[in-house]
Amino acid sequence: MQQAEDIKGRFASRLKEVAEIYQQGDSQLALRRLMDAAIDTANTDIFDAVTAHIEWLENANPDEAQNWETSQTLLNRIAAAGVAPRTTFGERILEASGVRKRYTSRSFELGPVDTVLARGEMLGLVGENGNGKTTLLRILAQELSVDEGSIEYFLPQSGNAYDLRSKLAYIPQRTPKWFGSLMDNLKFTLSCYGVKGQANESYVLMMVARMGLWKYKNMQWNELSSGYKMRFELARTFLRRPDILLLDEPLANLDMQAQQTILEDLKSLAGSLANPIGVVLSSQQLYEVEKVSDRVLFLRRGQPLWQDQRAADPGDVLPPEHFIIEFETQSPREELQAALAKLSVEKISFNGGTYVAQFPVEVTMPAVMEVLVSAGISLLYIRDISKSTRRFFVQS
Numbered sequence: 517m518q519q520a521e522d523i524k525g526r527f528a529s530r531l532k533e534v535a536e537i538y539q540q541g542d543s544q545l546a547l548r549r550l551m552d553a554a555i556d557t558a559n560t561d562i563f564d565a566v567t568a569h570i571e572w573l574e575n576a577n578p579d580e581a582q583n584w585e586t587s588q589t590l591l592n593r594i595a596a597a598g599v600a601p602r603t604t605f606g607e608r609i610l611e612a613s614g615v616r617k618r619y620t621s622r623s624f625e626l627g628p629v630d631t632v633l634a635r636g637e638m639l640g641l642v643g644e645n646g647n648g649k650t651t652l653l654r655i656l657a658q659e660l661s662v663d664e665g666s667i668e669y670f671l672p673q674s675g676n677a678y679d680l681r682s683k684l685a686y687i688p689q690r691t692p693k694w695f696g697s698l699m700d701n702l703k704f705t706l707s708c709y710g711v712k713g714q715a716n717e718s719y720v721l722m723m724v725a726r727m728g729l730w731k732y733k734n735m736q737w738n739e740l741s742s743g744y745k746m747r748f749e750l751a752r753t754f755l756r757r758p759d760i761l762l763l764d765e766p767l768a769n770l771d772m773q774a775q776q777t778i779l780e781d782l783k784s785l786a787g788s789l790a791n792p793i794g795v796v797l798s799s800q801q802l803y804e805v806e807k808v809s810d811r812v813l814f815l816r817r818g819q820p821l822w823q824d825q826r827a828a829d830p831g832d833v834l835p836p837e838h839f840i841i842e843f844e845t846q847s848p849r850e851e852l853q854a855a856l857a858k859l860s861v862e863k864i865s866f867n868g869g870t871y872v873a874q875f876p877v878e879v880t881m882p883a884v885m886e887v888l889v890s891a892g893i894s895l896l897y898i899r900d901i902s903k904s905t906r907r908f909f910v911q912s
């Protein structure tokens with residue numbers, strides 16, 4: 517009961533947030549958030565109203581005021597329809613303990629990996645090529661067996677291996693080619709779950725709109741770019757309503773803008789109020805993944821390093837022990853060392869074109885900037901990586 521009241525309150529505040537985003541003038545983002553709320557209603561009349569709105573936006577090219585007026589009516593309808601939660605946000609759905617896998621032919625060993633995943637949570641798996649990300653994802657997807665350790669899934673009605681597999685969605689790095697139109701493929705997927713007729717059409721169109729595929733709905737596989745192929749895979753996967761989504765390098769071949777949009781979309785779809793899911797995604801795009809993930813696991817030569825190595829539970833985030841920056845400069849190294857010595861620099865290393873400097877934890881970015889500027893050192897780039905798993909990349 518308490519949970520239902522809580523979700524009602526959160527739904528209302530999400531709708532309020534959408535209205536605020538419209539008023540701030542970011543109508544693209546507002547529309548995506550409006551669609552997330554619409555999907556949470558699980559109401560096909562609402563889906564039809566939203567897709568009619570998308571069609572109108574495409575054809576009528578309204579100004580901001582007209583757009584806001586019709587969007588507001590839609591928001592009121594979504595508020596009246598309400599949210600129908602199917603699962604509980606935040607409950608633990610996966611627990612891996614002491615997972616190990618060996619490939620003796622390559623003398624590669626993964627693990628031991630211990631981790632947990634909750635509904636609505638995103639776990640980022642980062643590391644350079646060949647460090648075991650795909651192996652771990654495939655183990656979590658039940659595609660590979662473990663040599664040691666165990667994985668427990670806490671999912672309803674997943675008593676046998678087939679039921680469990682239907683609740684886990686794994687999107688590999690290279691997805692297979694499909695035939696026919698994008699729309700027909702999505703309709704077929706949904707019909708396999710027993711959704712037929714008008715309800716099928718309404719739900720698929722809603723998902724097509726949400727994933728930014730509206731203009732591409734009649735296109736075929738070879739007419740879509742890598743980014744839109746990934747969007748199609750995500751649409752198809754979300755129609756299956758998995759409990760756990762495992763994605764291998766979904767950002768590969770995408771430009772920066774497309775990477776950001778996919779990550780934000782994943783985050784908000786995972787955090788759905790009606791149907792929150794757990795997401796694990798692997799990537800080499802460390803900063804982008806860190807921005808949206810609740811936790812990050814860094815893999816180096818199969819060994820897991822958590823964002824916070826001192827935490828008893830991988831979910832805990834403790835304050836950093838050092839202040840660490842990464843930067844680029846063309847100034848001489850001696851000048852740099854002399855300037856940073858004023859802040860009791862503990863370590864300076866040069867790694868792949870960038871410097872990394874470690875200081876006592878009380879040092880701040882403005883203090884660093886001040887000593888560098890007064891020593892006449894010009895910077896090409898600077899970033900605080902005290903909390904980032906980037907510090908593991910540079911310590912190897």
Ligand SMILES: Nc1ncnc2c1ncn2[C@@H]1O[C@H](COP(=O)(O)OP(=O)(O)OP(=O)(O)O)[C@@H](O)[C@H]1O
Nearest residue numbers: 619621622624643644645646647648649650651652
């Ligand atoms: N089926 C297999 N048999 C033997 N060795 C394998 C197998 N699959 C992967 N490996 C090896 O295990 C190591 C980890 O590979 P994995 O694909 O898990 O890493 P990754 O971090 O996902 O890298 P990538 O992004 O390149 O896939 C690599 O050395 C790889 O060559």
